[in-house]
Every structure is written in C-alpha cells, then in structure tokens.
C-alpha cells in the first residue's frame with residue numbers, strides 16, 4: 372500500500388494560551404504530544420509532515436455560530452461580560468471568562484479547518500489536530516469547556532464540498548453540539564459512543580435520539596455503562612460502527628478522539644486502555660478514505676498525551692511494522708522504548724464489573740440495531 376500523506380497540526384502559537392488555573396481543561400496537551408512525537412522522529416519521514424493552524428475567520432465561524440454569540444465571546448475576552456453572555460453559557464464554571472477565550476478557540480478551530488482544507492485539496496489523506504474536538508459548543512452556546520465547535524464546522528465545510536461525512540466521536544461525553552448540528556441531515560452521519568447520560572454530563576445522547584426528518588437514522592448514540600472496559604467497548608463498537616459505515620459509504624471521516632474514556636480520568640467513569648483507540652483507528656484505515664482526527668476531552672494529562680501520541684503513530688502508519696509483531700501472543704517482538712511506553716497495559720476486569728457491564732452493553736447494541744439498522748437496510 373502506498374504511503375499516505377499524514378499531517379500533524381500544531382504551532383507554538385497555541386501554547387501561549389491557557390484556561391484559568393482552576394479549570395480542568397489543559398491546553399498544553401497538544402504541545403506535549405508534539406514534543407513526544409518529535410523526540411521519536413515521528414513528525415517527518417515517509418508521508419509525514421506538519422502544518423501550523425491559521426486562526427479561523429469570523430465569516431467561517433458564522434457557518435455554525437450566530438453573530439450575536441461570537442460578538443459576546445469576543446467582548447467577554449476583553450472584559451465586557453453581561454447577563455446576555457451568561458445566558459449563552461459564557462462565564463459559567465465550565466466555560467469561564469478569560470483573556471484567550473476567543474483567540475484560542477479561533478486558532479484551535481483554524482487547525483481543524485486547515486486539516487479539512489488539506490484533505491479537500493488532496494494535500495493530506497490523514498490529519499490530526501490535537502488542539503481540536505470542542506464538540507459541546509452550540510450555535511449560540513458555550514458548554515463543557517467548548518466555545519467554538521471546530522468539529523461541527525469541519526463537517527459543514529466538508530459537506531459544502533459535497534462530501535458524505537461520517538463523524539465518529541469516542542470522547543466519553545456525548546458529542547451533543549455536533550449531533551444536533553446535523554440532526555435533520557443525512558449528508559453528515561454522527562455516531563457518538565459515550566458514558567450514559569444517566570451518570571455523566573451533558574445528560575443527553577440516549578439511543579432514542581436518532582435524528583429527525585431526512586436525518587432520521589443518521590444520528591446514532593451508543594450510551595455505555597459505568598465501568599465499561601476494552602472488550603465490552605469494542606463489542607459495542609464492532610456491532611454498530613462497521614455495519615453503519617459500510618452502509619453509509621462516507622467520503623471522509625471526522626474522528627473526535629477525546630481521551631477521557633480512559634481508566635483514571637478524573638471526570639468520568641469508563642475504564643478503557645488506549646489499545647481501544649489503536650483498534651478503532653486501524654478499523655477506520657480499512658475504508659481507505661481520508662480521516663480528520665482531533666483531540667477533545669482527556670483530564671488525566673499523562674494518559675491523554677500518551678494516547679494521542681499512540682493514535683498518531685497508528686494513523687500515519689509508523690506503528691504498522693511493529694503492529695504485526697505485537698499481535699503475537701501480545702509480546703512486542705521488536706519492541707522499542709517508545710512503543711512499549713505508549714501502549715497501556717491491559718486492565719483486570721472483576722467478575723462483578725463484567726456481569727453488570729456486559730448486560731447493559733448487550734441491551735444498548737440491541738436497541739441501536741432495532742432503531743437504526745432498518746433505516747439503512749441492515
């Protein structure tokens with residue numbers, strides 16, 4: 372197979388920004404991922420390159436966000452904040468007012484849109500913006516550390532060029548902002564796997580939210596129980612995503628890889644290891660279509676950085692030679708320091724955890740199959 376063109380999106384400009392100290396959202400993660408990958412020599416070589424984001428312009432942001440909201444965001448960044456802004460979610464605990472609250476998301480969004488442009492022009496087949504993935508923001512709403520919805524905007528830009536987009540969201544939180552952006556459309560299918568709304572923010576994303584009108588069946592939610600582990604997660608993924616993706620036949624994938632479903636995340640309650648992400652990315656690669664991958668949540672910074680560094684090595688094929696050997700009895704025959712260091716070790720699953728998770732996952736798979744599959748002739 373020919374080497375694919377893979378672009379890593381980052382610049383030191385992004386590293387100038389940070390959320391207030393008491394906010395769990397860490398903008399340094401992307402820079403740390405870049406540092407790790409650079410030290411491994413994985414940002415250059417066959418097919419691999421880097422690109423710097425350019426801040427998204429207001430006219431582009433208005434493809435999803437209202438002028439009134441963008442104005443309020445910019446004003447708040449300059450210290451002018453009022454009750455109208457608060458009503459749009461600006462200045463809450465999750466979306467605090469801070470100096471970079473417009474410039475940072477505009478630049479991070481610029482990174483995701485740069486990735487979309489590179490894919491549309493054919494300059495890249497695979498792209499990763501670890502500073503992207505702000506899936507909670509609504510047209511007129513800041514929510515869950517998200518001010519500007521870069522992933523919804525990327526889907527809009529790709530769909531405008533006639534691409535069938537499959538948006539896959541594995542962040543532990545429901546990808547509500549993106550799901551609702553395309554709720555009545557069939558040209559962007561959204562699939563979100565997340566912790567059950569019964570136990571986690573934002574409290575949406577149950578199986579019965581499945582789109583409306585032309586979009587009925589093109590919004591797919593896979594809510595998962597507390598304690599979901601690798602095997603159970605992959606069971607749900609394999610039951611739902613491959614059949615739908617094959618039926619839908621996307622031209623491009625937009626993949627939100629929030630890493631907060633990993634065990635040890637302080638804000639959520641799933642128990643995955645990053646080996647799940649390897650499986651998922653390897654599956655997406657089998658379609659031979661462009662993949663625009665972004666970051667997202669991930670509040671255990673070390674685990675998140677390692678997961679995203681690993682995700683890039685798999686996405687750009689740097690993992691492939693060793694991947695085969697890794698499969699032999701789980702032993703890394705040609706293990707190198709970095710690869711041994713990036714993959715999580717398997718986690719033990721208790722009998723009780725297995726019983727309760729298995730039952731709930733089985734139920735959710737059946738529910739999705741019953742509701743969604745017939746619409747796609749499955």
Ligand SMILES: [Zn+2]
Pocket residue numbers: 542543544629631667668669
């Ligand atoms: Zn999240």
